[in-house]
Amino acid sequence: MLLSHSTLPSSKIARQQRPQCDHVPRRPGSEMAMATILERADKKAYMDDSVPLKATILTHRALPDHVEFVIKVQRVPKPEDSWEVAHRYNEFSDLNDVIKECGYATLPLPPKKIFGSTERQFLVERQQKLQVFMDALLQESFLSSRYEVKKFLDPSNYTENVYDVALRDVSMFFRSEPTWNVVKPLKDIGSRFRKQYYLIESKTNSSLPNHLLSWVESGPDFSLGHRELEVSLKTLTEIKHPHILSPLSATFNGTGLLVVRRYVPTGSLRDRICGGPKPNPQLTLLQKCFASTQPKTRFSVADIRKYGRQVLEALQFLQSKGFVLGHIHSGNVIIDEGCCKLVDIENSLLGLVPLNRHFLLDVRKIHTTADELVFMFGHMLYEMTNGDPLKTATIDSCPPHIDLTLSPLLSSLLTPQGIKTGLPTIEALLANEFFSSASSPPPAGTPPPEKPVLKVHSKLKEILVAHAQKAEQRLVAQQKVVAEHKRVSKAKENYVSEDAKTKRRRNQQKQMSLHSTEEEPEAYPTTAMPRQSSLSLSQPPTVTAVKSTPAATSSSSSSTTTPTAAKPKAAPSAPPPLPTAAPPQPRPQAPPQRPNNDRSSLLSSIEGFGKGKLKKTMTNDRSCPLVSR
Numbered sequence: 001m002l003l004s005h006s007t008l009p010s011s012k013i014a015r016q017q018r019p020q021c022d023h024v025p026r027r028p029g030s031e032m033a034m035a036t037i038l039e040r041a042d043k044k045a046y047m048d049d050s051v052p053l054k055a056t057i058l059t060h061r062a063l064p065d066h067v068e069f070v071i072k073v074q075r076v077p078k079p080e081d082s083w084e085v086a087h088r089y090n091e092f093s094d095l096n097d098v099i100k101e102c103g104y105a106t107l108p109l110p111p112k113k114i115f116g117s118t119e120r121q122f123l124v125e126r127q128q129k130l131q132v133f134m135d136a137l138l139q140e141s142f143l144s145s146r147y148e149v150k151k152f153l154d155p156s157n158y159t160e161n162v163y164d165v166a167l168r169d170v171s172m173f174f175r176s177e178p179t180w181n182v183v184k185p186l187k188d189i190g191s192r193f194r195k196q197y198y199l200i201e202s203k204t205n206s207s208l209p210n211h212l213l214s215w216v217e218s219g220p221d222f223s224l225g226h227r228e229l230e231v232s233l234k235t236l237t238e239i240k241h242p243h244i245l246s247p248l249s250a251t252f253n254g255t256g257l258l259v260v261r262r263y264v265p266t267g268s269l270r271d272r273i274c275g276g277p278k279p280n281p282q283l284t285l286l287q288k289c290f291a292s293t294q295p296k297t298r299f300s301v302a303d304i305r306k307y308g309r310q311v312l313e314a315l316q317f318l319q320s321k322g323f324v325l326g327h328i329h330s331g332n333v334i335i336d337e338g339c340c341k342l343v344d345i346e347n348s349l350l351g352l353v354p355l356n357r358h359f360l361l362d363v364r365k366i367h368t369t370a371d372e373l374v375f376m377f378g379h380m381l382y383e384m385t386n387g388d389p390l391k392t393a394t395i396d397s398c399p400p401h402i403d404l405t406l407s408p409l410l411s412s413l414l415t416p417q418g419i420k421t422g423l424p425t426i427e428a429l430l431a432n433e434f435f436s437s438a439s440s441p442p443p444a445g446t447p448p449p450e451k452p453v454l455k456v457h458s459k460l461k462e463i464l465v466a467h468a469q470k471a472e473q474r475l476v477a478q479q480k481v482v483a484e485h486k487r488v489s490k491a492k493e494n495y496v497s498e499d500a501k502t503k504r505r506r507n508q509q510k511q512m513s514l515h516s517t518e519e520e521p522e523a524y525p526t527t528a529m530p531r532q533s534s535l536s537l538s539q540p541p542t543v544t545a546v547k548s549t550p551a552a553t554s555s556s557s558s559s560t561t562t563p564t565a566a567k568p569k570a571a572p573s574a575p576p577p578l579p580t581a582a583p584p585q586p587r588p589q590a591p592p593q594r595p596n597n598d599r600s601s602l603l604s605s606i607e608g609f610g611k612g613k614l615k616k617t618m619t620n621d622r623s624c625p626l627v628s629r
Helices: 031-043 089-102 120-139 147-153 162-176 226-236 269-275 285-289 301-320 357-362 369-386 407-414 416-421 426-430 458-523 528-538 550-560 595-607
Strands: 053-062 067-075 082-088 180-186 195-202 211-217 249-252 256-262 333-336 339-342
Touching: 053 120, 053 147, 067 089, 067 120, 082 089, 082 147, 089 120, 089 147, 089 285, 162 180, 162 195, 162 211, 162 256, 180 211, 226 249, 226 458, 269 285, 269 333, 269 369, 301 333, 301 339, 301 369, 301 426, 357 369, 357 458, 369 407, 369 426, 369 458, 407 416
Parallel strands: none
Antiparallel strands: 053 067, 067 082, 180 195, 195 211, 211 256, 249 256, 333 339
């Protein structure tokens, strides 16, 4: 049975297919054809799917027949690596339908509206609700890493339909391997959208159990040559270890790697956590993690101790042979007949990066593949203990429900203080009190465990070490970029905040100075006294005290200094002496450095003088002489 497009329906988002490129199949003994394929693979621009994306809906624009929402997408953490895409509401709805079909049905997508869908107020509200939808979508790592989401936000880099590429390579595999027959495709059962699974069976021997065929593209850290890759893949098929499920065959055709291994119906640790004691490993990842109604399973301390030690023994064996498995998580640890077995050990040869690689970029103390392996092992222990994967790179403290015997171990693996002091090695973990107690001889009557066997040439081991060092150099380079970006962002925030503080301080000082200027005329009354002194000196001398108004001064002087009319005219007498000036009243001492304010107050008082404000008086003029008739 050959696969067809009807067997693997494509998603609603990727309707258009890219024209198929020329594929050069490998013929038996054709080294030139294989070298040509690998040369094309080397020139391929690999996309790191582990980099998280950030989406911000900037605005909406109304076109003649529909409305588009403009989204700014940024590849975290670089703000300069950003672009804009525009989507209609129907495309948001199609994306939500695809995710619903996979088992996640709780995204807050706003409902449709038939009438009034172009009103401005409605579009503003819809834009806000769609932003909430995008935030919820990208917050969940299993959703944000899906192919449909990547294509929705980054259509220029995800033009090729991954499902069609996998279909093409798998179909050619069945043409070259006629002994296998496909039972059914197992779409999206794993966490990588570039890795597809198919349940297959043997045509010649129906008594054999089903097997699992996986196809995966090479990743950004792929650096092995043609000969080195072939020898490495052949070595993987020869591994014999009680806690490693080695592949039966592994073939790389230049586009992807096809691996056949035994199918285990009991599933992985993640299947046991999400599905309970009777999991169904053939469900999609979203159905396992989010569609199940039963609560997540937490492993007991005894099972964590047992399974954790088995995983550490397998990792120690691979590390001693030069194979570095940095992709340890609950999805690639199979539970088979009561013991754990590692799978997908070929990921490191293809240059694949962990899906939570952004955690490694935030922790600069992790810069080697050995530390990366121990750090991922700590995340797996946390998921087994808590029932849910850790959403952040580190934890401040262990949850209270974690057993006291396990809490110090998790603190040394996941807390910032433990990472800062240095992560333990695999040998140190095996010697830890928590895992050392799990080592016990097999019970009587059981066959002895399989003895680990793997022969690796010294030259191949050197090549694998160099391959791991290149991956470490890329990790360190990315960590430096992230650290530099954080430093610049923090400096900008501090600069902006200090600038804002300075502006606020200056505004407060300006307001205080204006307030003090308005209150100074009341505290220092300099308006009446200069007016009194200046006006009294300008008037003629009088006998009695006068008021400080010109009209009152003239009227009072005329009524008090006029002689009587009965007396004859006499010689002019000397003017009366000036009245003795009253002692000056003590004036409040003004500030020594404010002469301009006093002068301005005086001038403003003079300019504001008006005759209409004076009180009218009645004058009895007796200065005229009396004429007798």
